[in-house]
Amino acid sequence: MTASADFQHAVVRDLAELLLGAAPWHTGCEIPRERLLGAHGLALLHQLDRAPAPLLAILAQRPASRRLGRYVEALLWAWCQLAPHCSELHANLPVRDGGRTLGEFDLLLRLDGEPWHVEVACKYYLVVGRQAVGVDLHDAWLRKFAKLEQQLRLSRHPLAQAVLPAGWQNCQVGSLLRGRFFHRDAPVTPAPLNPLAPAGWWRPLAEPWPGEQDASVRYMHLPRLRWLGSACGGQTGGDSAASLRAQLADYDSPQQIAVLQQNGEGVWQEAGRGFIVPGSWLESDMLTLAEA
Numbered sequence: 001m002t003a004s005a006d007f008q009h010a011v012v013r014d015l016a017e018l019l020l021g022a023a024p025w026h027t028g029c030e031i032p033r034e035r036l037l038g039a040h041g042l043a044l045l046h047q048l049d050r051a052p053a054p055l056l057a058i059l060a061q062r063p064a065s066r067r068l069g070r071y072v073e074a075l076l077w078a079w080c081q082l083a084p085h086c087s088e089l090h091a092n093l094p095v096r097d098g099g100r101t102l103g104e105f106d107l108l109l110r111l112d113g114e115p116w117h118v119e120v121a122c123k124y125y126l127v128v129g130r131q132a133v134g135v136d137l138h139d140a141w142l143r144k145f146a147k148l149e150q151q152l153r154l155s156r157h158p159l160a161q162a163v164l165p166a167g168w169q170n171c172q173v174g175s176l177l178r179g180r181f182f183h184r185d186a187p188v189t190p191a192p193l194n195p196l197a198p199a200g201w202w203r204p205l206a207e208p209w210p211g212e213q214d215a216s217v218r219y220m221h222l223p224r225l226r227w228l229g230s231a232c233g234g235q236t237g238g239d240s241a242a243s244l245r246a247q248l249a250d251y252d253s254p255q256q257i258a259v260l261q262q263n264g265e266g267v268w269q270e271a272g273r274g275f276i277v278p279g280s281w282l283e284s285d286m287l288t289l290a291e292a
Contacts, residue, residue, distance in 0.1 A: 013229030031174025231258035233268030
């Protein structure tokens with residue numbers, strides 16, 4: 001069960017996972033959960049779960065995007081607008097050297113008056129052999145790891161000083177990472193992977209899925225913008241493995257699914273995550289080049 005499972009509204013579950021969840025890997029400078037939550041953060045989350053209109057109104061002001069990363073940035077922006085300990089927000093400030101972009105500050109903000117530079121990312125990687133790659137095979141974890149390390153040093157770059165607002169020259173730096181790694185077999189989490197973060201599994205479409213022979217298990221296909229928070233099938237649940245396998249047969253890229261089981265109140269809640277992988281994706285020449 002993930003950090004967001006106790007919340008009812010889908011968008012609030014996403015926000016709760018962003019604020020309360022675990023980083024899939026360690027950067028050495030994760031922003032402390034209590035700093036981002038603030039003294040009354042949990043109470044505010046439960047208030048939004050009961051009455052989400054303020055959160056939804058702020059999100060509606062942001063440009064619509066089908067990219068998960070943009071959605072996560074919008075969630076964080078909305079939280080910082082609503083949480084009373086957050087102030088003076090600046091987002092997506094580029095640092096350039098002539099015509100070349102050196103990097104971009106995801107978010108600059110004050111937490112209880114203290115200036116912070118926060119880099120946020122939400123990434124889902126399939127571990128295939130010695131590689132960890134995204135659904136888009138160009139998205140290799142080692143590349144993201146290196147890019148994030150560079151971004152976290154951006155506020156110390158000499159050319160960034162002219163971009164930073166007054167008072168941010170010696171700001172605190174923190175990462176906010178969410179997502180997970182999906183394994184073919186038992187999870188292996190060498191450093192810097194976080195052994196306490198939730199992990200998932202992946203299987204080729206034609207192979208049996210974990211829990212498939214269990215009559216108490218159902219499955220739910222998750223569109224990309226529903227990857228962050230805990231999945232919930234309500235009282236009706238999801239699909240059988242056979243039914244969902246037929247629905248996924250025409251996809252040419254891995255599709256994320258949730259494993260659902262009923263709780264004591266008859267609600268189908270997430271019990272695991274997986275990727276269903278078509279054979280064409282596994283046979284792609286790009287898979288062998290993903291770490292190049």
